[in-house]
Amino acid sequence: MRDFSADHRWLSLNTATVRKQGDLVQIIDACARHGIRAIDPWRDQVGAIGLDRAVRAVRDSGMELSGYCRGGMFTSDAAYRIEARDDNRRAVDEATALGAPCIVLVVGGLPQYSRPGSAATKDIAEARAQVEDAIAEMMEYALKAKMPLAIEPLHPAYAADRACVNTTKQALDICDRLDPQRSGALGVALDVYHIWWDPDLLPQIERAGKDRLLAFHVCDWLVPTKDILNDRGMMGDGVIDIKSIRAAVEAQGFDGYSEIEIFSDDWWEKPMDEVLQTCIQRHRSAV
Amino acid sequence: MRDFSADHRWLSLNTATVRKQGDLVQIIDACARHGIRAIDPWRDQVGAIGLDRAVRAVRDSGMELSGYCRGGMFTSDAAYRIEARDDNRRAVDEATALGAPCIVLVVGGLPQYSRPGSAATKDIAEARAQVEDAIAEMMEYALKAKMPLAIEPLHPAYAADRACVNTTKQALDICDRLDPQRSGALGVALDVYHIWWDPDLLPQIERAGKDRLLAFHVCDWLVPTKDILNDRGMMGDGVIDIKSIRAAVEAQGFDGYSEIEIFSDDWWEKPMDEVLQTCIQRHRSAV
Numbered sequence: 280m281r282d283f284s285a286d287h288r289w290l291s292l293n294t295a296t297v298r299k300q301g302d303l304v305q306i307i308d309a310c311a312r313h314g315i316r317a318i319d320p321w322r323d324q325v326g327a328i329g330l331d332r333a334v335r336a337v338r339d340s341g342m343e344l345s346g347y348c349r350g351g352m353f354t355s356d357a358a359y360r361i362e363a364r365d366d367n368r369r370a371v372d373e374a375t376a377l378g379a380p381c382i383v384l385v386v387g388g389l390p391q392y393s394r395p396g397s398a399a400t401k402d403i404a405e406a407r408a409q410v411e412d413a414i415a416e417m418m419e420y421a422l423k424a425k426m427p428l429a430i431e432p433l434h435p436a437y438a439a440d441r442a443c444v445n446t447t448k449q450a451l452d453i454c455d456r457l458d459p460q461r462s463g464a465l466g467v468a469l470d471v472y473h474i475w476w477d478p479d480l481l482p483q484i485e486r487a488g489k490d491r492l493l494a495f496h497v498c499d500w501l502v503p504t505k506d507i508l509n510d511r512g513m514m515g516d517g518v519i520d521i522k523s524i525r526a527a528v529e530a531q532g533f534d535g536y537s538e539i540e541i542f543s544d545d546w547w548e549k550p551m552d553e554v555l556q557t558c559i560q561r562h563r564s565a566v
Numbered sequence: 567m568r569d570f571s572a573d574h575r576w577l578s579l580n581t582a583t584v585r586k587q588g589d590l591v592q593i594i595d596a597c598a599r600h601g602i603r604a605i606d607p608w609r610d611q612v613g614a615i616g617l618d619r620a621v622r623a624v625r626d627s628g629m630e631l632s633g634y635c636r637g638g639m640f641t642s643d644a645a646y647r648i649e650a651r652d653d654n655r656r657a658v659d660e661a662t663a664l665g666a667p668c669i670v671l672v673v674g675g676l677p678q679y680s681r682p683g684s685a686a687t688k689d690i691a692e693a694r695a696q697v698e699d700a701i702a703e704m705m706e707y708a709l710k711a712k713m714p715l716a717i718e719p720l721h722p723a724y725a726a727d728r729a730c731v732n733t734t735k736q737a738l739d740i741c742d743r744l745d746p747q748r749s750g751a752l753g754v755a756l757d758v759y760h761i762w763w764d765p766d767l768l769p770q771i772e773r774a775g776k777d778r779l780l781a782f783h784v785c786d787w788l789v790p791t792k793d794i795l796n797d798r799g800m801m802g803d804g805v806i807d808i809k810s811i812r813a814a815v816e817a818q819g820f821d822g823y824s825e826i827e828i829f830s831d832d833w834w835e836k837p838m839d840e841v842l843q844t845c846i847q848r849h850r851s852a853v
Contacts, residue, residue, distance in 0.1 A: 389805060392789060401807040407765065436723045438763035439789045439805045449765050476725035478694065478736050502679060502726045507794055518676060518726045520688040 280526045283537070283566055290562045291317035291345035293496065293540035294324055297554050299547035303328050304336045306551070313555045317343040317536050319383070319494075325373060334376050345536040346429065346468065346494045347379035353413035354387035354406045354443070355394035363394060367417045371426050380535075381427040381493045383468045385442050386410040392440035406443045414465070415457050422464055429468035429493035430454065434476075436507050447474055447483035454491055461490050469528065470496035470540065472511055475519040481527050489532030497521055497566050498541045509544045513557055515565030525566060537566055567813045570824070570853055577849045578604035578632035580783065580827035581611055584841050586834040590615050591623045593838070600842045604630040604823050606670070606781075612660060621663050632823040633716065633755065633781045634666035640700035641674035641693045641730070642681035650681055654704045658713050667822075668714040668780045670755045671704075672729050673697040679727035693730045701752070702744050709751055716755035716780035717741065721763075723794050734761055734770035741778055748777050756815065757783035757827065759798055762806040768814050776819035784808055784853050785828045796831045800844060802852030812853060824853050 283289060292315050294306050301309065303324040310318055318337075325333040337344065350370040355363050374382045387393030389406055400406075414428065421428050430450040433442035444450050450467045458465040467487060474480055484492075499517030504510050514521055525537065539558050546554055570576060579602050581593050588596065590611040597605055605624075612620040624631065637657040642650050661669045674680030676693055687693075701715065708715050717737040720729035731737050737754045745752040754774060761767055771779075786804030791797050801808055812824065826845050833841055 401805050403763070403807070434723070435721060435763040436791070436794070439787060443763075445763055445765065476690070476722040476730075476732055478732065500726060504723070504794055507723070507791055518688050520690070 280529045281534070284563050287314065287559045287562050288316060289537050290315055290559065291319055291343075291536035291538040292555070292558065293319040293348065293538050295321050295348065296539055296541045296546065296558070297551050298324060300551040300554070303333055307336050307340045307342055309551050309555055310342065311340050313552070313559060315555065315559075317345045319344060319346040319348055319538050319540070320377070321348045322370060322373065325377070330373055330376055337377055344377060344379040345538045346381050346383045347374040347377060348383045349385045350382045350417065350428065351384040351442070352387040352393040353410045354390045354397075356390050356397040359390075359394040359397050363413065364416060367413075368420050371417070371421050371424050374426050375424045379426070381429045381466070381468070382421070383494060384414065384428055384430045385433060386414070386430065386444045388438055388440045388443050403438065403443050410443060411453055411456070414453060418457060418464060427463055427493055428465050430465070431468040431470060432473055434473040446477055446479065447487070448479055451483060451487055451491065463490055466491040466493035468494035468496065470498070471519050471521055471524050472496070472498050472500060475500060475524065480524070484527045484531060487531065492528055492531055492533045494538060495525065495528050495533060495535065496538045496540045497525075498539065506544065509542045511542045513541060513546065514539070514561040521566050537562065567816045568821070571850050574601065574846045574849050575603060576824050577602055577846065578606055578630075578823035578825040579842070579845065580606040580635065580825050582608050582635065583826055583828045583833065583845070584838050585611060587838040587841070590620055594623050594627050594629055596838050596842055597629065598627050600839075600846060602842065602846075604632045606631060606633040606635055606825050606827070607664070608635045609657060609660065612664070617660055617663060624664055631664060631666040632825045633668050633670045634661040634664060635670045636672045637669045637704065637715065638671040638729070639674040639680040640697045641677045641684075643677050643684040646681040646684055650700065651703060654700075655707050658704070658708050658711050661713050662711045666713070668716040668753070668755070669708070670781060671701065671715055671717045672720060673701070673717065673731045675725055675727045675730050690725065690730050697730060698740055698743070701740060705744060705751055714750055714780055715752050717752070718755040718757060719760055721760040733764055733766065734774070735766055738770060738774055738778065750777055753778040753780035755781035755783065757785070758806050758808050758811050759783070759785050759787060762787060762811065767811070771814045771818060774818065779815055779818055779820045781825060782812065782815050782820060782822065783825045783827045784812075785826065793831065796829045798829045800828060800833065801826070801848040808853050824849065
């Protein structure tokens with residue numbers, strides 16, 4: 280397991296962590312100021328400044344990417360199927376332009392939440408089947424661009440509205456079915472927030488192995504959690520044994536960035552520099 | 567699958583559903599008025615009126631019980647171990663006096679939340695080991711009283727503070743280890759709120775079989791969920807395909823009560839009669 284206590288060279292910032300404090304250029308500037316070498320930008324942040332400007336800002340800063348957030352929201356009724364497909368193809372194009380190593384997939388929950396306007400349903404099994412079909416379809420496009428896709432299992436609390444892939448096992452089952460040869464085209468993005476509770480986690484990380492572990496995200500689970508989406512904690516402030524999970528991931532050979540992604544109304548209210556300083560401290564002490 | 571559309575003879579009311587509207591005697595009276603034949607009372611409600619009075623109220627009303635809520639909160643540090651054990655033994659005594667068919671076990675999360683004052687830890691694997699040891703110990707006492715124990719897997723959102731048993735598989739694994747002969751002494755209480763998201767749910771219900779299915783609880787998952795504990799929905803108001811889950815449970819031979827348990831700040835604000843009338847309507851239409 281790598282020693283993170285002395286520096287933060289393996290810290291990447293998911294730019295949603297400070298999305299209320301500045302635009303993508305300002306975030307990149309702040310990261311550069313703090314010696315942060317990598318980011319994982321969100322599509323809406325790229326869209327807000329324009330792709331060309333985002334590409335230049337990344338290139339000029341020498342910033343690496345640890346991923347691109349996000350593809351997915353695959354579930355829809357027939358009326359939105361093409362929209363979803365094309366939207367995800369654009370995500371591949373953008374990720375390629377930005378030089379991202381993978382696209383993180385938040386696969387969508389029930390269609391009425393993933394693609395609003397879709398007919399309402401309670402059939403989560405059907406949603407899951409749709410997701411698998413859509414990932415297979417997206418892979419064809421992504422393969423041509425050599426852009427790996429990282430399925431992110433989301434906490435079961437998001438099963439209805441954000442992602443019906445809710446465990447590492449479920450994500451790896453999809454990987455095994457769609458990419459049995461472990462080509463590198465498909466893998467998982469593991470965020471400790473979503474997976475820490477899973478009694479099957481350690482065996483599944485072992486099953487994933489290095490070639491399926493495309494991204495590793497950290498934050499913390501607060502008790503109590505005041506808001507199920509936007510009350511994620513700074514590492515060290517909650518109950519997740521982050522070091523143990525990182526140890527398990529690194530035992531498989533994962534040697535990429537430890538990406539900090541915190542959706543938090545509390546942290547969004549603080550100055551960007553304060554958030555980044557705290558991220559760096561906690562990366563050293565709690566990750 | 568039983569037809570619930572014409573009557574509510576298989577409706578049981580978990581008394582937490584109207585716990586802010588009256589004491590246990592008032593709740594029993596209201597149930598009797600509405601032709602509800604069974605309840606699942608909580609220990610604090612029994613304690614508030616005294617066990618003897620609760621026993622008389624149940625007996626005088628002819629009310630059946632579908633369970634007794636709740637035993638558990640097994641996780642603690644050494645200083646609280648005996649307290650937890652004795653507390654659970656008293657739960658067995660009370661359940662016996664009340665004529666409950668089983669005790670529902672909410673097993674506890676990390677010790678500092680289950681038994682406040684316990685030393686803080688992030689070791690959920692150790693908490694899970696403690697739970698299994700404590701259920702084994704409680705079973706010895708419960709067996710003498712012929713009181714079955716029903717492990718309730720709780721939604722992973724409660725893993726830290728309420729229950730570190732978070733899937734039906736995990737609960738059944740414990741059952742198989744502690745009661746391999748399927749004696750009837752140990753089983754599960756399945757609440758659709760906690761398990762609906764689980765991609766492994768249907769195989770696990772089949773694995774459980776009739777002799778492990780000791781209780782079946784219903785409410786609904788609202789989108790958005792405003793509060794992770796107290797924003798559960800009335801059946802039909804959320805996204806859970808309750809009928810499909812009940813069909814799976816009944817396909818195994820489950821023929822007991824469908825117990826309504828709704829923790830909801832919204833429903834707690836409504837008059838008891840209105841809540842019970844709505845429960846009855848939704849039991850017929852959405853369960």
